Amino acid sequence: MIEILNPTELSRARDTGAVVANILQSLKSRAAAGTNLLEIDLWAHEMIDEAGARSCYVDYEPSFGRGPFGHYICTSVNDAVLHGLPHDYVLADGDLLSLDLAVARGGVVADSAISFVVGESRPAESLAMISATERALSAGIAAARPGARIGDLSHAIGTVLSEAGYPVNTQFGGHGVGSTMHQDPHVPNAGRPGRGYVLRPGLVLALEPWVMADTAELAVDDDGWTLRSATGCRTAHSEHTIAITDDGAEILTLPGDPQR
Template identity: 60%
Template sequence: MIELKTPAEIDRMHVTGRFVAEVLTEVGRLADVGVNLLDLEHHVRGMIKRRGAESCYWDYAPSFGKGPFRNVICLSVNDAVLHGLPHDYTLRDGDVLTADLAVSIDGWAADSARTVVVGTAAEEDLRIIRATEEALEAAIEAARPGNRLGDISAAIGSVAEAYGYPVNTEFGGHGIGRTMHEDLHVPNKGRPGRGLKLRPGLTLALEPWFARTTDRIVHDPDGWTIRSADGSRTAHSEHTVAITEDGPLVLTRRDAEDRAST
């Protein structure tokens, strides 16, 4: 069932979204050569505890994972892109790190992800990160009343095509609100003018992710971490977005993104 949120409920989700943005900004600041993924995990645990928030990941046991998940953030490195299980790995110069976080505050969830390069950045890594960021902005622009769900998917797919990246449609965006995953799957490729008509009050987590040379994925033995099937590097960008009468409202926008856009 699709639940439309009231303006007051969207405001409450925005409170959660600002905290998610704060945490991801901090993770990006801390991600450096020599930093262990488990140290990042424990730092995020402390931030969540101090805020009085709840992790949407802890004890999560969906059909696509080997649950229950016993971490509060997903950290995926290089060819890993989704659901990365934090483990004893020390970041190296040139690594690509994706951090994906979903928390709930006072019963309302928000979900966001970003990919950063640790240390020296290769141009091809910056390119694929930039592609996911541009695809996300295109998806947000399409998230307007009167458009359809396929317009969002098509916007993402068009950016991927322009960059020459293949698109996997098994995992994509989703509804969000009282829980991390609500009804509606938002594929990262689709046909414009198709699917559900978008209405004010709809809240979605939009999350384009690409691998450089394949649309196929494989799972690690940990049962969670998803990698590109051919080992090519990946990137992932995600925001929680509310559709309002005035257009899309990004609930997880980071301050640095706001400054960059002005």
Template identity: 60%
Template sequence: MIEHFTPREIEAMRPAGEFVAGVLATLESEVRVGTNLLDIDRRAHELIRERGATSCYIDYHPSFGASPFGHVICTSVNDAVLHGLPHDYKLRNGDLLSIDFAVSVDGWVADSARSFIVGERRDPADQAVIDTTVAALDAAIAVARAGNKLGDISAAIGAIAHRDGYTVNTQFGGHGVGRTMHGEPHVPNDGRAGRGMRLKPGLVIAIEPWLMRGTDAIFTDPDGWTLRSQDGSRGAHSEHTIAITQGDPIVLTARPD
């Protein structure tokens, strides 16, 4: 079922969005060459406890996961592009790290992700795929307006990706958000403008373009969670939770100033 929320309910979602955005900013500022992925997870867990929030990940066990996730954040490194299960790995100079984080605050969920390069060694192709996911997310948010169609969001993402020479995997994409992390509708990362459901005020969705440098094919790691590119190429992931209104969309997980 697709839910629509009142303006008062959307206002009540703001603290969750602000907390998620703040945690991601904190983690990005603290990550260094040599940081262990398990330490990132522990730090995120500490911040959750301090806020009195509830992780959306730790007991999450969808059909595509081998077992309950068991951690509070996804840490995807290099050719790991989604659902990266934190493990004993120390980040190296030049690693491309994507972190994806979702929590519930006072019963309302927010979900966001960002990618960045660790250290000083920066491959321009890594930065390019990060920049394209950010541009695709911005383009999608720009058309996430009442009266437009869901396909307009998907088409905006796909147009940026194809413009920059990437192919798009549509197995995983955006989704409805509200009292739970994953709800209807599914928001593919490619599609045709003017198709799909009409966007109405009160719809809250996570929009999350993710791309890989050399392929659109993925496989699941032996850990049962981490999704990697078939050809070993690196990928990036950008995500915001937004609310459709009578005017401009509200980016609930906007980065803090």
């Protein structure tokens, strides 16, 4: 299913996006060496409730997971990159933490992810990987405009990641967003320009470049959810929800003051 949002729905999407962005930035500021992943999940729960929103993950039960997910946010550490199930783990200085949050508010979903290094350590390899995903995300957003095709976005993202020296997995990537979290079209993190669905105003997409330092192969934890690099290397993940406008693309998951 592909939804095209009307102006009223897009206004709600901006509000939902601000909720997601505000929560992620708050969690980033609070996450420190000694913080337990279950604390982060609890904080996310509290802030989601306070915003009058609903986490898209609690009852999430896709065919590839061992559901329902049962938590409010994805917390992926070091070699974990996607769908990290919060568990009893205490963050250490230098850990690379990725937080992925999707919530629904006013009938519209927004989805975003950030990666950052915890504590005072600044491992150069981790920072370079995070930077590559952020630059790839910016490139994908820059390519998004009416008349462009999904392949144009995928090509822009994949070019940045590949030129930075990272293998690219296309099994999981970006996706349509609307009244539900995961919709068509799928937006792989590599692709051929000029191919795929034609973008038009009102289409909302979550673009999410993610990489693993030395492999494109994933391994699944025993929890049935957490996806890790098959080699144990570190990973990074960046994501924004965007809306296609008459002039290009608008980033919806930016911090702001959502309307009640």
